[in-house]
Amino acid sequence: MDPMAYGRSAADRHGRRDARHPAAFATAAASIASFLVGMDVLIVNVALPTIARDLGGDMAVQQWVVDGYSLLFAALLLLCGNLADCWGAKRVFIAGATLFAAASLFSSFAWSMAVLVAGRCLLGVASALILPASMSLINEANPNPRRRAWALALWGAGGASASAVGPLLGGLLTPVHWSLVFAINVPFCLLVLLLTLRVAPSPRRPKPFDWTGQTLALTGFVLFIAGVIEIGSLGVNSPLAWGLTAGGAFTLAAFVRSQTRARAPMMPLGLFRVRGMQVALMIGFVMIFNWYGMVFISTMFLQNDRGMGTLAAGLVFVPSAFVTVFGNIVGGRIITALGSRFSITLGLAIMIAGFLFEFLYPAPIPVWVIATGLSVVGFGAAITTPAAAGVVLASVDAAQAGIASAMFNTFRQVGGAAGVAVFGVVATFLPTLTLALRAVFLASAALLALILAFELLCWRGR
Known part of the structure; x- marks a missing residue:
């Protein structure tokens, strides 16, 4: 055997291993950041009554502790997507993670509700910097479509599991002190920053603002x-x-x-004419519209109708967290084997089945039915979300990955805010929360069925 050939082969293998490391660091940093951004939407909910006792504030002020985060988050995503393309995804990602840590510390030391709302708004700004840049980092570090599908599956697992882990962590930390629901973000941010230091620099694409x-x-x-x-x-x-x-x-x-x-x-309208973007944006909006609305009404039902405490109600969401993480792993395999279109169709069908199961179960609705339905819907969402994100990235060139990711996540965040508001209004008009919950299940299944039909029509014969 030619020793030079062996040397070249070993060097090639070593080079391939080195090339994988930056991708692994980028994927890990983006996934943890996705978890943080998602967790901070919900972790504060459980702590609000305790915070109000310490700092004061009526229901409207408490709502703005939650909504100040969501408002700035959604409103700045397009700007931050452009910044990720212009200044480089890594730079924007590091800036977002640094601001997230600082805003978390600021919020944990808040001495009034006004200061806490300001801190939550800063956290929303930081999340807007992080999320589109995290998708761009994954896109840059994983040019191979199969590896990118796996990376997006892990990124999706981080965000999806956070919706269940957030209420649980809030219930565990608040009895110690409410400030811990913000302080817990800091070590996660430090880990993200350490991982990002090993990520390759992102290209800068300056353009007029x-x-x-x-x-x-x-x-x-x-x-x-x-x-x-x-x-x-x-x-x-x-x-x-x-x-x-x-x-x-x-x-x-x-x-x-x-x-x-x-x-x-700042938002090229031509992207809306791209078939994949049309499908992904509609899916992103409707999925989060349904999910946030269901979590909001389910939490009210469990605490008000079932008389469960905050921690016990949070535990109902735990099975869906594990199922969602498993679904993202399975979803990565399905995407690499059968493609994003099949994964989106399968995931939407599973979500429809989960909502219909909850809607058709006879009254009174047991807690296990809600937990099971959440898990089925979460499993379908776990398969669908990374596939939709992959369609977004595959539909545009690398120079537009940041703004395309921002558009996708903007539609998701606006959908979440609208879902809570719309289903909250529905609950006020119906005589019982049981009827409101059934209305959520039926409306969610119907909306997803429309999206499924739209997706199949868009891709028919392609």
């Missing part, structure tokens, strides 16, 4: 999402809520018009 578009987009999203939130808080007869929503819709329409005239638009 669309100040008009960004101003209109930020203003429009803030007004619209605030209006949706206030409809859920103040009711459908609130002039303020509808005024905010109408103002936001008008401003967003002006933003879309500005994008047709801008020399370097």
